[in-house]
């Protein structure tokens with residue numbers, strides 16, 4: 141995300157980050173409504189080129205704040221969910237249940253029941269066992285469960301191993317060589333209705349080839365199934381398109397390339413099918429930043445540490461995936477000496493993996509300076525924890541010259557509200 145400076149101070153829409161920090165404190169997640177709408181609409185415009193009915197089911201796990209859900213649902217987004225918590229959040233935020241697809245390898249009975257009751261669009265089923273479970277619950281509820289089968293196409297997404305999901309060694313989906321069998325089995329189950337096919341091969345994928353390889357395999361499969369009189373209405377291409385954390389400009393380039401290639405293949409091969417996409421990161425990542433204040437500047441053995449008030453509990457991507465995020469000084473007027481130094485930007489947590497950026501060449505920093513960590517709109521706040529008994533930060537969204545608080549800082553006492561010093565549980569037979 142690129143933010144403009146106004147008189148040397150970084151701004152989001154018409155409001156500068158110094159003001160935001162003063163009102164809401166730090167650390168604080170800051171989103172731009174304008175950018176959120178812009179990125180979603182850009183995606184939608186590209187998807188519309190496909191010339192098939194289509195639906196974007198934004199992958200909620202990237203950022204599930206109810207204000208974000210609300211904005212997206214108002215501009216036509218559907219949602220890809222992975223838990224009952226996400227389902228309830230979408231409903232609370234005014235999302236349309238008929239635009240929900242439900243992914244996940246281990247949906248619990250209660251979760252399935254609730255999703256069936258509210259009438260979601262479809263379950264993306266990931267195993268034979270799940271089909272059985274769904275069928276039984278649907279029979280009990282005198283209902284039918286719409287499904288797409290998530291196929292594991294066995295392709296290497298060439299991304300970080302923790303976010304690669306389309307290899308046959310991963311736990312996700314049904315192996316492509318078992319796919320026919322899976323559809324035939326699904327057809328035999330009375331309360332299951334086959335709607336479509338789905339794949340999702342990983343996240344932060346920056347090459348188009350893995351998507352194409354997967355799509356080719358899936359199209360062959362669709363044709364095979366068609367011959368066996370199994371006709372599909374939905375082709376769900378999953379999410380996973382990456383963003384370039386270093387060069388924002390590549391964003392449009394990658395999306396354009398992705399869509400033009402995909403469109404061509406789909407256009408040439410299949411007709412009368414609804415295309416669903418489940419993007420998360422590629423819509424949300426560049427809509428938000430994390431604002432953090434420097435607490436301590438520490439120099440050891442030729443190394444400079446800027447210790448900030450946001451730790452790995454507030455933003456875990458660097459510690460978890462060794463992710464690189466751009467870091468900038470908010471107020472250049474404060475820079476007294478126009479001299480750059482290398483800094484490790486680290487948090488206050490008792491772990492050496494608690495860093496936000498290493499070896500960053502920045503203007504000489506001082507205590508109390510404000511920094512912004514860029515591109516944290518996806519997999520940012522949602523991965524926060526209370527580790528070190530720390531409050532999770534606040535989230536705000538800026539709409540032109542208005543600021544909306546969309547999540548308060550945790551309240552300190554709430555951190556141990558569910559703990560007991562001495563609560564004896566009667567009638568538990570341990571032996």
Ligand SMILES: *Cc1c(COP(=O)(O)O)cnc(C)c1O
Pocket residue numbers: 199201202220243244340342343344378379380381418419420421422518
């Ligand atoms: C995580 C996930 C997505 C979104 O992935 P992004 O990389 O954020 O686009 C989509 N579909 C499924 C099934 C997922 O698990």
